[in-house]
Amino acid sequence: MKFNRLIYIALVLSGVSVSSCKKDFLQRDPQTSITKPLFFLTTTDLETYTNGFYENLPTPLNDMNSDNIATHNVTVETDQLVRGQISQDTYGGWDYDDWKKLRAINYMLSNLDQVAGTQPEIDHYVGIARFFRAMFYFDKIKKYSNVPWYTTALEDKDPDLYKGQDPRAFVADKVLEDLQFAADHIKASEKNTRITKWAALTLLSRFALHEGTFRKYHSELNLTNDYTRFLNIAVDASSKVMTEGGFIIFGNGSADYASLFNATSLSGNKEIILWKDFDPALNVSHGASLVLNFNFALSRSLADSYLNTDGTPFTDFTKPFAHLFDNRDPRMMATINYPGWAQFGGAALNRINPTMGGYGQIKFYPSRGDLNQGYEKQYNDIPVFRLAEVLLINAEAKAELGTINQLDLDKTVNLLRKRVGMPNMNMGVALDPALVTLYPNATANNLSVLLEIRRERRVELACEGLRYDDLMRWKAGKLIQNSQQGIYVPALGAYDVTGDGVVDIAILASVNDESPIANVPEPVKTALTKYYLKDAGGRDNTFYLSGGNSGFISFTRDREFPRTFIEPKYYYRPIPRQQILLNDKLKQVFGWDQ
Template sequence: MKSKIYYILILGFITTGMIACKKDFLQRDPQTTITSNVFFQSTADLQTYSNGFYSQLSPSYDDINSDNIANYNASGTVDLMVRGGLSSANAGGWSKSDWGNLRKINYMLDHVKQVKGDAAEIRHYVGIARFFRGLFYFNMIKSYHNVPWYNTVLNSEDAALYKPQDPRAMVADSVLNDLTYAAANILPGGTNTRITKWAALTLLARYALHEGTFRKYHDEVGLTNDYQRFLDVAISASAQIMKDGGFSIVGSGGEGYRALFSSGNLSGNKEMILWADYGKELGVGNNTHTVLDYTWSLSKNLADTYLKTDGTPFTNTPGYNTKLYTEVFAGRDPRMKETIVNPDFRGPNNTTAPFRIKPTLGGYNQIKFYPRSADLMLGWVMNYTDLPIFRYAEVLLINAEAKAESGNITQTDLDQTVNLLRNRVQMPAMTIAVALDPVLSATYPNATATNRALLLEIRRERRVEMACEGLRYDDLVRWKSGKLLQDSQQGMYVPAMGALDVTGDGVADIAILASPNDESAIANVPEDIKKNLSKYYLKDKDGKDQNFYLTGGTSGFIAFTRDRDQPRNFIEPKYYYRPIPMVETVLNPALKQVFGW
């Protein structure tokens, strides 16, 4: 225990020294009495130092900024951008603090040669550092396209600090090299709350799929003739995990799916490649309760994507577009009810009273990741559910998609990937001869593959299986489907203003009304029901619009006044990238904006 505390203190001194640097953030030694010559002596030092990297990789439990979201009460870079408000003058990123993580990683790699110890163990920690450097630059490429590549800590006077961006092709290959090294040298054993060989292979597969499909669909980067080798890496990395990793799809039915996201203990879960450990005894909690009824809701578009239990598209159903909230969940993929709040939902602190949805958020609120036990949900940053970071389902989907994009997928491939996920929730198997869904075809008009219908169904499967896990925005970007981000997403269908039953018990629970001055739509509702209604108004008492409206005036889909009054627009290819802040281009004139920024 004492040695553990010692190393934590040493790490703290080093980190403090880094923060306290008076020169540029890429300079050599931290200004502290704990110098590199003293600290980097053993593999235990490498372990302690590399523990500081883990804050760069955290679980995600939302799909904010994507078409999976109908309404988001806050704002962010993507929202600002599609409403025309983002420019190099107000953009964030690229500052000293943004590059600080890279400096810490390269600092360790610069000093690892002085460490004494087992060579394989040293390579293991070098692999972890290169894993995080690969992750850092993966995110930078996604944001800025061309970025300067640094693989060492530089002096503040070094001319390389003021160099222009390196080409995407060069940086992308460097990331590939880092992640390939990590996957080859990080040891396979140990706890899955730390980076293992399998986590490194998962990030390698995710990155290779992203870069391969991005190159395939984004002709503006001039790399469409060099995408297949990345897809091949995605296939081989995912196949290695499938063959040798010992992971499996666990659980049965909707409850088995739910347990992946609302469990107090994931330590024995064979689907978890990397997970975050939260617990009251650790003093570490999360805020997953905010997914429900707080600042965002899920979209009708996402809800419509879930298949019926017979395996056919919901959008093929006559009248699907005017089904009531209490009707749309019947006979659907069980994952839908485990992702979107539904009439059957009961919260952990009130298991008898039905949950009433709020039309101000659209009606389709998120419940995936919501704690289902009162003892796991105790307050702000006091939820104690363990959360997945990498899970085996994504690996299977990467394998299937990369093979479909390559044009060499077989029924056996489907049975070993997608159909394992469908089997968990008792959904019909996907077949190689699946019919083309016209809705999916219109959603992704530029998708190309030998079997296009199958590729689109794999995209559907990825969307519903991985919903709210933070991947949807990147998927739309790499598929060059950014135009979907300008669509004003909607909520549930409302047949008429007045009282509505949203809990399925035949008794009205909420009412959507014109204003507090006009409640005529519920004039004939019995008093005993009327007094218990939760009322929501399209206008306030002064006639001002509220945050939502009905697309047909007195009926239709719930839509949002902000989208109506500040329409979204997605400019291609410009908005697939972010501007470098103007202040940074002044400090380094060699930096150049890309694609219209």
């Protein structure tokens, strides 16, 4: 019997149904002989079944799609978007593979009538299922705004199979209901690799902040009259985690900050609310080694966001790379390859890669060789939710509401700054013109505080997969159309980028002209890694300098194929035309039918 029950859960979670198939967005596979009475009989069954949902948890390792990335050599969605390559005829999704995760969740929630166990025990697993349903719909709202809300695993003759979208306002409230149920009923004492009450409250606060700020800044939704409700929910949920969860900001210094992302284990770390365990013994790995100069590099825009150690904004933009990290927020050295950084602490100092801008990401890169065993075989543990984000949610929501005070800053932002030895943020902080330029539509009673919280969020949570959503909810999508840059190069020639006093790379006009390094001693010249603006045939390489023979590293593709971000259209994605042909009740939003 146990073997049959395990077959049952595997089939349901993979999408196999008990009905005939139909080629629609909730298509189901052919009938099987597996029937409901084999499962959902005990709370152990519910635990086994909900364990299958955990594969849906994200493994955030980078900020791809956002302005934190300078350039990349892989296909990313926003790059296609701003270059006009996405339409209702080319965009995928909305098919069975897209919706089967929801069907698996709803199948369990629709089949609880035979479960034996106490109600609190049953509700614990119901809460976990509703947590994952909320996460599913959170992603759908971000993409499509209006989506059909389903609470059952639909069968072929169900009248709702071909219904249209429900309004965003309705679905968002349903997500709130799911997350509130999860927070009220999921146990608080589970291991932090499992969904706990605190994980549910964290997702609730994340969703409420997103929806509240999205409504505030996106007038096209006609929901600006109902954004403060969500921000107050974000404050309440985050406050509960802060005051009742027993979590604390971990460590003292940049090394402890860095260890949150490259450590062997996060077990017992009091900052981590939810984490994913990667272990070679279990053959469970990720691809964190790819973050360093393999597919992408970080942007000058991100690098310039890090404050000086005295708390003032960084403005010395033409500072040589070898000294760029001097007297800067220590989190910068925990995120970007700095002069003197060596892989796994080895003797060979890392040389930056100018063809990708020079700002290589080291956040999440494994700290030891045994954690890096080949292509996509990295085993450092990855945080999914951590207290730092919760603190920043609390601070930002209060700033948007206009209620934030110095005590709030001391309980949130200043705890993060204290960890790395940065000065406190004060309510009287000066308005930084650079932040006003980045976010010209931001509004708050104390605008300078709100903008500094946005800066703090950017640097503290850099590369954790949140920046793109932040730009979308702040209606700052125009930043994605900007051509991002890399390091500053004062002139063609050789440079020390490892901080050892010896030049180690050279940037030259072409392979036919090495005159800028003519005076470099021959042994040093032989050891140089050379990069050229043009190839032997005189053709442009992938990068150039913004001033010709000097300037910031820029990228040829952006110059030849400029980006355009169309508002409000590009804050959403199109439903594929084929799905609308199958169901004419589905409607495109915000111009995607053009």
